[in-house]
Amino acid sequence: MISSQYFMAGLFFIVAFTYSSVGLGGGSSYTALMAIFGVSTMAIPMVSLSLNLFVTSVGGFNFIRNRHGRLNLIVPFLITSMPMAYLGGSLRLPTTIFYWVLLFSLIFVVVRIYFWQKTTIKLDIGRKKAVIISLLGGSILGLIAGIVGIGGGIYLVPLIIILGLGTEKEAAACGAVFIWLNSLSGLLARLQYNSIDLTAYIPLIMAVLVGGFMGSFLGSFKLSPKVMEKTLGVVIVFAIVFLVKKIISL
Numbered sequence: 240m241i242s243s244q245y246f247m248a249g250l251f252f253i254v255a256f257t258y259s260s261v262g263l264g265g266g267s268s269y270t271a272l273m274a275i276f277g278v279s280t281m282a283i284p285m286v287s288l289s290l291n292l293f294v295t296s297v298g299g300f301n302f303i304r305n306r307h308g309r310l311n312l313i314v315p316f317l318i319t320s321m322p323m324a325y326l327g328g329s330l331r332l333p334t335t336i337f338y339w340v341l342l343f344s345l346i347f348v349v350v351r352i353y354f355w356q357k358t359t360i361k362l363d364i365g366r367k368k369a370v371i372i373s374l375l376g377g378s379i380l381g382l383i384a385g386i387v388g389i390g391g392g393i394y395l396v397p398l399i400i401i402l403g404l405g406t407e408k409e410a411a412a413c414g415a416v417f418i419w420l421n422s423l424s425g426l427l428a429r430l431q432y433n434s435i436d437l438t439a440y441i442p443l444i445m446a447v448l449v450g451g452f453m454g455s456f457l458g459s460f461k462l463s464p465k466v467m468e469k470t471l472g473v474v475i476v477f478a479i480v481f482l483v484k485k486i487i488s489l
Contacts, residue, residue, distance in 0.1 A: 243276055248446035250474075255294050255450030258393075259415075265447070266291045266390040266418070267348040270341065271478030274485075280337045284328070285429050286440055287388025291422040293444055294451035295390070295415045312405050313413045315373035316395065317420060320381030324421040327385020328428030335489050341387045342482045345475050351393055352472040369402050380417075385425035390418030 250272055251265075258265035269287045278286070332340065376398060380391030392414035399410040437444070 244440070244442045247272060247276060248442040251290070251443050252446040252450040255290075255447035256454035259294050259451040259454035265294060266384075266388050266422070267345065267393055268474055269447075270388050271345060271475040274341065274478045275474070275481050280334050282435050283341075284386065284388035285426065285435055286437070286443070288328075288384070288390075288422040288426040288429070289437055289440075290443065290447045291384075291388065291390045291418050292426065294447050295392075295419040295422070296451075312399065312409060313416050315370050316377035316380075316413070316417055318377065319374045320377035320384070320391070320417065320421050321424045323378045323381035324385040324424040325428045327382040328425035329432060330386060331432065332386065335486065337387070338482055338486050338489070340383075342479060342486065344383055344387050344389050345479050345482070348389070348393055349472055349475055349479065351397070352469055352475070369404060372398075372402065373404075377417075381421050381424070384418075384421040385428060388422075388425070390422055392418040 251269060254265040254268040254272075258268070266287045269290050270283055273283045273286065376395070380394060384390050395417055396407075396410045396414040399405050399413055400407060404410075405413065
């Protein structure tokens with residue numbers, strides 16, 4: 240792990256830059272890369288949640304300072320997602336179950352990247368139904384965030400646009416805040432039960448800090464790297480293949 244950290248740091252910089260530009264933390268790609276590089280199942284969610292936290296700290300700041308944030312947009316999602324993220328972080332799943340949850344999470348991420356790109360369609364379902372969907376969606380995404388370290392913003396941002404709740408920039412700002420708070424909630428739960436020395440991952444942390452700041456700074460104005468997102472999706476596909484082989488061998 241140590242010998243490959245600087246190579247991983249370069250990859251993580253690209254991930255942070257790309258995803259932060261659209262209000263995301265990049266947790267799905269961090270998790271996929273760490274699975275490919277053989278990081279332990281105990282460390283993967285904690286490191287991924289920590290990196291999500293660092294990236295969306297600067298990302299949320301850049302989007303909010305440009306007045307893209309809306310409190311009434313994010314609150315319904317947070318009401319259910321934060322306690323569920325804490326619950327997910329407190330669970331002690333066996334290795335096999337963790338891999339299965341991670342596998343299905345990554346499969347849904349691939350579906351989102353390659354088959355759910357169109358967010359121009361908006362559903363007119365009314366405010367009440369939109370709130371119900373927000374509460375339900377928040378609980379599911381929060382639980383996933385706590386268990387495997389995927390913040391859920393990759394689903395949340397297009398969901399907000401499709402439901403007609405906000406613009407692309409408002410959705411990106413909402414995604415950054417959502418990932419930050421749920422990553423914090425899940426990480427706090429994990430630190431109570433399974434602590435690791437994050438100083439061993441300083442190169443990765445520095446890489447995502449720099450990449451996250453640069454990406455969110457440009458993204459809060461005009462950048463929308465859809466092609467790059469699809470390219471990073473290849474990493475997740477490789478991780479899925481790796482996980483299938485890993486599960487079969489267990």
